[in-house]
């Protein structure tokens with residue numbers, strides 16, 4: 001028997017007979033993996049979720065505590081979503097066409113976490129303004145924000161950036177860590193207590209996978225250096241989305257949570273990549289794609305070392321990922337809108353006792 005409390009569960013008053021509490025550890029398409037006292041079960045949602053949900057917000061996601069009706073022979077049935085103590089939803093950043101209600105756009109990507117680790121790297125992307133924006137998001141989520149400055153091994157002296165963060169966010173704890181040599185990781189022990197849950201918030205490439213691997217004490221996530229070859233296959237090694245650390249704390253790492261770090265990406269990329277973008281103005285052609293065009297200032301800068309090649313690759317990777325996120329989001333918006341209109345039709349049918357002519 002597994003004690004669900006080790007997964008952060010707090011007992012509720014009364015559980016209807018035949019139902020079992022559990023925590024969602026994974027969501028793929030419409031199928032959930034749920035940890036219960038009987039171990040891991042796969043489950044699907046009871047139909048009423050699709051009919052009666054006012055918005056995407058009411059759909060269970062990774063981190064949620066739920067009640068399910070177990071089915072030894074196949075998929076169990078999730079029947080109740082228990083109240084959440086914190087959540088992150090995808091921002092409603094895309095303009096919506098007439099007739100789409102606002103609520104359709106909300107999609108919850110992680111719930112019931114205690115801490116939000118706001119990650120920012122100490123080398124290229126150090127940017128306090130962006131951290132402040134993440135801080136606002138973190139505070140709205142219901143989790144407790146902690147700033148983690150990654151890649152501490154890449155700066156000789158990080159006392160200055162550390163002081164800058166402390167001054168801008170006096171009431172938020174700040175830690176500098178290195179996932180490669182373990183520096184500072186022990187400072188995180190106070191948050192990583194048994195039963196507590198953490199999410200990571202931060203731009204792509206700042207070292208989320210590396211930190212997760214370091215905390216797991218083994219590689220559960222691929223690290224971005226290989227991203228160029230398999231831009232979409234980032235999660236091929238594992239589909240797990242809620243990780244139990246050796247310390248007994250959990251980390252939620254869903255694709256949606258990662259995308260959250262890219263939401264203000266257009267602005268964010270420019271803010272973090274001034275050193276790359278400033279070359280663009282010097283290219284001979286206005287519409288230079290910086291691939292093989294004559295007179296390309298970017299290629300010249302890479303050739304003579306003024307622009308580190310790694311830096312340029314990182315910029316391109318982030319642009320690419322950003323585009324992928326936007327494509328995916330518009331896909332989701334359309335899909336959700338369709339589901340919503342189906343649900344509305346069903347309601348209508350119930351009310352009028354037949355299809356409206």
Ligand SMILES: Nc1nc2c(ncn2[C@@H]2O[C@H](COP(=O)(O)OP(=O)(O)OP(=O)(O)O)[C@@H](O)[C@H]2O)c(=O)[nH]1
Pocket residue numbers: 150151152153154177178179180181203204205206207208209210211222223224225234258
């Ligand atoms: N020197 C140094 N490099 C690091 C550290 N942590 C991560 N990196 C490097 O930074 C790059 C990105 O690391 P990832 O862990 O994949 O970053 P990520 O935030 O998961 O990236 P996405 O999956 O794109 O969101 C890799 O080349 C890592 O090796 C660190 O502590 N020190």
Ligand SMILES: [Zn+2]
Pocket residue numbers: 280283284288289290291293295296297298299
């Ligand atoms: Zn160019």
